[in-house]
Amino acid sequence: MKRMLSGIKPTGQLHLGNYIGALRHFVDYQDEYEMFAFIANLHCITVPQDPAELQKNLKDCVALYLACGLDPSKATIFLQTDVPQHAQLGYIMCCHTYMGELNRMTQFKDKQAHGETNLSGGLYTYPSLMAADILLYDPDYVPVGDDQKQHVELTRDLAIRMNNRYGDLFRVPEPLVAKTGARIMSLSNPEKKMSKSDETNKGCIYLLDSEKVARKKVMSAVTDSLGRVHFDPVNQPGISNLMQILSSLQDDRSMADIEQEFEGKGYGDFKRAVADAVCGKLNEIQTRYNEIISSGLIETTLDDGAAKARKIAAVKLEKVQRAIGMEIIEK
Numbered sequence: 001m002k003r004m005l006s007g008i009k010p011t012g013q014l015h016l017g018n019y020i021g022a023l024r025h026f027v028d029y030q031d032e033y034e035m036f037a038f039i040a041n042l043h044c045i046t047v048p049q050d051p052a053e054l055q056k057n058l059k060d061c062v063a064l065y066l067a068c069g070l071d072p073s074k075a076t077i078f079l080q081t082d083v084p085q086h087a088q089l090g091y092i093m094c095c096h097t098y099m100g101e102l103n104r105m106t107q108f109k110d111k112q113a114h115g116e117t118n119l120s121g122g123l124y125t126y127p128s129l130m131a132a133d134i135l136l137y138d139p140d141y142v143p144v145g146d147d148q149k150q151h152v153e154l155t156r157d158l159a160i161r162m163n164n165r166y167g168d169l170f171r172v173p174e175p176l177v178a179k180t181g182a183r184i185m186s187l188s189n190p191e192k193k194m195s196k197s198d199e200t201n202k203g204c205i206y207l208l209d210s211e212k213v214a215r216k217k218v219m220s221a222v223t224d225s226l227g228r229v230h231f232d233p234v235n236q237p238g239i240s241n242l243m244q245i246l247s248s249l250q251d252d253r254s255m256a257d258i259e260q261e262f263e264g265k266g267y268g269d270f271k272r273a274v275a276d277a278v279c280g281k282l283n284e285i286q287t288r289y290n291e292i293i294s295s296g297l298i299e300t301t302l303d304d305g306a307a308k309a310r311k312i313a314a315v316k317l318e319k320v321q322r323a324i325g326m327e328i329i330e331k
């Protein structure tokens with residue numbers, strides 16, 4: 001069975017973009033692949049966090065993973081810091097990453113370009129830690145959204161570099177970007193991706209939003225004056241984004257099929273259909289979430305997941321440290 005690994009960084013509440021771009025695929029993949037899904041809490045603190053809020057987001061994230069259908073008997077689900085080898089290999093990877101490579105990473109460049117000040121060293125070296133997260137487990141594939149592809153490319157470069165230098169240490173993984181839904185856009189500004197860093201809060205639907213709030217966000221989504229439900233991301237980005245959301249929530253239904261259903265109908269009817277689909281999905285997820293959050297399932301899932309992940313990670317870290325010449329005592 002091929003192995004797959006992905007991480008999610010809950011610096012805020014999970015949103016529909018995370019679900020469509022990442023989580024729903026994990027659920028599909030867990031039957032076909034040996035799946036590792038972890039909560040990247042080390043990555044969360046690359047930007048300032050309120051401790052109580054961070055803890056709540058981490059717990060909610062696990063609960064939502066499970067509520068969306070990830071099954072701990074199939075997938076290994078764990079918290080990054082429960083496996084200390086991530087930070088350890090992260091440091092080693094950092095020592096093998098050139099500053100020029102880090103300077104090219106768009107996520108950091110974007111934040112800098114926005115004039116954000118006091119950016120942390122952790123944020124700058126984050127791609128090296130991400131490489132360690134991946135390479136510890138020798139996955140074949142790393143499913144990510146569009147925005148993370150560059151980080152997986154760097155991971156491949158680092159793996160090849162270290163394999164050339166020290167012998168065969170790592171499997172070189174491939175990014176897996178889903179063809180549809182890899183980039184769900186903000187409802188209030190369809191030129192920007194749906195993101196928890198959305199200042200207005202109107203463009204992002206959170207998985208724990210109430211039905212009323214979610215419906216309102218869809219109904220007030222930015223559209224255009226063309227008045228036809230047509231998939232054309234360049235000229236009709238708002239409508240195309242809503243079509244993308246609807247398609248993803250309805251088994252990747254084709255755009256042609258959606259266009260046909262709404263032929264001659266107004267945007268009001270179309271938005272209502274999107275809102276119904278979104279609220280139906282949120283309702284399903286939230287019902288499961290409420291059961292999970294008060295059960296002991298989160299704790300047992302994380303304990304079991306970390307035990308399994310640690311075993312694999314410990315063997316890999318030992319192999320790397322030995323190959324580099326860092327160890328003295330034979331273990």
Ligand code: ATP
Binds near residue numbers: 182
């Ligand atoms: P931010 O919202 O602060 O920009 P993020 O949501 O991209 O951060 P994560 O929560 O770590 O960061 O994302 C988890 C996964 O969800 C990643 O694979 C990411 O590519 C995917 N993802 C995030 N936003 C979207 C989106 N708008 N559309 C599709 N996939 C997304």
Ligand code: LTN
Binds near residue numbers: 008040133142
């Ligand atoms: N950088 C990713 C989260 C992440 C990740 C990983 C994804 C951290 N480590 C390893 C895949 C594999 C993000 O911001 N979404």
